[in-house]
Amino acid sequence: MPVYKAPVDDTLFILNDVLGFERYNNLAGFSEASSDIVEAVLQEGGKFAEEVLFPLNQVGDREGCERLADGQVKTPTGFKQAFEQYREGGWLGLAADPEYGGQGLPYALHTAVGEFMSSANMALMMYPGLTQGAIAAIQVHGSDEQKQAYLPKMIDGTWTGTMNLTEPHCGTDLGLLRTKAVPNGDGSYKISGQKIFISAGDHDMAENIVHLVLARIEGAPEGTKGISLFIVPKFKLDGGGAPGEKNGVSCGSIEEKMGIHGNATCVMNYDEAEGYLVGTENRGLNAMFVMMNEARLAVGLQGHAIAEVAYQNAANYARERIQGRALSGAKAPEKKADPIIVHPDVRRTLMTIRAFNEAGRALLLWTALKSDIAHRSDDEKEKQAADDVLGLMTPIIKGVLTDKGFDHAVAAQQMYGGHGYIEEWGMSQFVRDARIAMIYEGANGIQALDLVGRKLGLNGGRAVMAFFKEVEDFCAENRENEKLSFFTKHLKKGLGDLQASTMWFMQNAMAKPDNAGAGSTDYMHLFGLVALGYMWAQMAKAASEKLAAGANGQSTYLENKLITAKFYMEKVMPETALRRARIETGADSMMELAAEAF
Template identity: 55%
Template sequence: MASYNAPLRDMQFVLDELLQVQDYAALPGFAEATPDVTAAILEEAGKLASGVLAPLNAVGDHQGCTLVEGEVTTAPGFREAYQLYAQSGWTGLTASPEYGGQGLSHLLGIAVREIMTSANLAFSMFAGLSHGAANAIANGGSDAQKALYLPPMIEGRWTGTMNLTEPHCGTDLGLLRTRAEPQADGSYRISGTKIFISAGEHDLAENIVHLVLARLPDAPPGVKGISLFIVPKFLVNADGSLGARNAVRCGSLEEKMGIHGNPTCVMNYDGASGYLIGQPHQGLRVMFVMMNGARLAVGVQGLSLASVAYQNAARYARERLQGRAPGGAVAPELAADPIVMHPDVQRMLLTQRAFVEGGRALTYWAGLQVDLAHKHPDAATREAANDLLGLLTPMIKAYCTDKGVECTGLAMQCFGGHGYIREWGMEQFVRDARITPLYEGTNGVQAMDLATRKLRLDDGRAMRRFLALVEDFCQGQDDSSKEVQALRLALADLAVAVDYMGSADATATAAGAVDFLHLTALVAFGLQWAKMAGIARQQLAQETAEADFYRAKLHTAQFFFARILPETSIHLQRIGSGADTLRAFDPEQF
């Protein structure tokens, strides 16, 4: 069975040394989280993850969820684990103290989410979706709705969902058909079917607050005619107590490749009572708060699964004896050498490690931008953070999940045939990871968002800001550094790609979008790795007591710059090839 231990030292390295969170102590949510407090929070999260959640991961995968007469029962142990999770305060870590939360930083929330997700992706989805739903209500709901729904959601007594997809429409929400009929008392009757609803029905909490996109009778066509509604499983009385069961039911559970411990539901709304959030026909504006947060969270899922898979692969490679190292026996007293001594295994492990540690730095940096965008008193700083976040969100969602799938596959490969066997747990990581490039907007959609809307938004201001940020970093470094030299080459590739994408026609832009996203993400990773290499060198020059940690960090950085960052030139070549080879095929030839 696979195991998990939170990489606390590396998390503290990113928070304290790379991002220097102590510099933001004046911002809400940071002052209380001193390095010592942060370390204690992460340590406690790690204990819960390794001691409670990780052992349930295989249980959820093997036994899954069951549906009987519209009621879903989760796998054994999930309900008790969720009660412990909620009672320990994890559901309100970053939520507003006004409604019972602890008000800590979004950055710290991302670090905790990585831990919980690495231990048990299916379990973490219950709380993650609830957090997103609560944020949507907090941003778009009325004062009365906030007072009624947020305290029990933040406390963890109620959970939340996001209901967008219908059988005939996914990304193209303009095709949505679910109806909302106004009632005399100000409520609405919601009718329609939603599919792929994670945690749409379960037995963990006493109520489930569904956020549902639907159309009013007078709605204009397309996405401009979509409204957002709160539709609780149980109606809520004015005093917050629960009333009658609402007319919303789980019709079936999807039989799926992975995340078996989390129910993926078909939800039927048969004239269910709903309550409008915000203004009519403005539902997407409110829902995008939840969707953008969910996309960052899915990127963290890719990172988290790669992290736990790497941990298990590295341990196995150190212990598994097979063959002799190419340069001669390194353990002649044993029947064979550990497979970690074989260069191809080293390549696979370092590829995983370079992504995990670089991805941790990048996702935490994005989390910091969320805090700056919402909490910093300076308008220019908020604008810069929003710009960067707009670029980072599709990059993290798409690149980190693409690489998460690749890295879980590499981790399984390190086990050889044993990786294909259920008892080792590696094949579950591969199956669970495969959903991440698909949900919350497929990665192709994320690439189009970056290559079209985000690249051109405000006359390209966000991308110009990002290019300048990387250039300014390089200007301040020693040009003899191999890392800086490699980053400059990658930055030059990105600059050429930006010019091409800015002038290409729509078809050529679409044809190059995925490569453009990967190229941009590689530069973003390169920036983080160049910074981390610099910190490691400084510490090693001071003869630190943690020389092994910093030496490993530096060696991983060198592997990234030698073996991974040069991929930018390949992506640039593909982008420049345009769409001609794609358009050469008629549809019926495929």
């Protein structure tokens, strides 16, 4: 019953008109991504999302995954076939290294298509999603032999990958992990221990599963400095590199979760499984962070993607459901009641979601483009600047877009009244699925700490200062433009709150680190509000320029952009002052109670 339509036009507007995608022809893979190709890829990806992935979304939720008596894991009806089509379409390797069979197209394009597919079926897309993270880790830290052995099969989707970090007693604090690695003497290791919450941990859709596993080599130091990363394939590779003998790894059980039922979240038991060290001994966390950063952006994308599909359904419902009359007089007098979209409170809800979604999409694509620059540019300075943005935006995208994605799935569900609570209508699934994105790959509180405790001060605050300057410059350049002054005025005000809060941390968190922790979540959201506001200001600029140049039949679309930008600035941006007020009152009132008083 739910519907989904890939927002291809809005994506094209962002890529072409806001980000000026064609300007990046100098980067590897971008010259192949001409505007025709980009549009064709988006159309194809959108069609696949709408027609193949989306119809399986409720099926996956209802059926879930099953661990059979023989320990094998069965995915929901149709998942295997859909993944087969996904594989054949070459979607997994869209932006992957051509040396290993990838198409080498821009990561920004991969991100755009990824939104469509995650909107359509988040649980299914997690199978290739986790594979992406595993590919990234092997690509950066694996040996040439490992790359040759694993990457081509993973990039073409014949094999999938997983990330095995969490254990029952340790999630955030990986220093506590106990999984053991004992050298076999031949360069390989025996891996033993239990991992939990392993997404896509086992399934029936690929010939082999390449587990990337954090473990402690016998005798290694305690804490995070004694952790190494291993490849543990489900089936060991035979002499010809094909999956052969079963390895000592198995799915012990599948977790019963609130949502993403279509993805098998496994307890994985390692019983002297053969594993191969990735990178250097005891430097596993470094390698892990390559996966993690990739995954954090992907999770932020999920939050955004669910808010998009939830919004589309809420908007449709609001147009169709008739109930009551408009406050300003009947709008559909020929009917017994008006569609509920006439009510300002319904529109407030829809506009709020829309304002975040369109800016969220821009922020994701802007950041993905920075990733392309960071990885593909020849200009060291440009690379560094892009990498700074990428690092800075990763916790913001993960934390803010998933918090908002969930809130907005809930708000969209609310539009349905009682029907929203009934599983059949599909809105409950969006809420239940979106919930996990706030938790995994580092709960959002950890993202906030990463931002305040790490990213803010990195290289003397280089990344954050560059961002402030970029936004300030934008405001200064467009201040006199009467079509943009409304937007720059509000953006400037938000930026001012962000800068003041940053200053407050510098003055108050050195001596008392709790002041940073106390304000970290507010700061992350404050930063998000400004970053999204900056996206809106850029979109408003692009829209008004395009309108002035003759809109080519897009004038309604572009005018709606300007209205939505106005809504964001008026209704959303004022939240920066609240966040700042909370930050500046510090930690005292939250640290005073004794633990047992809670």
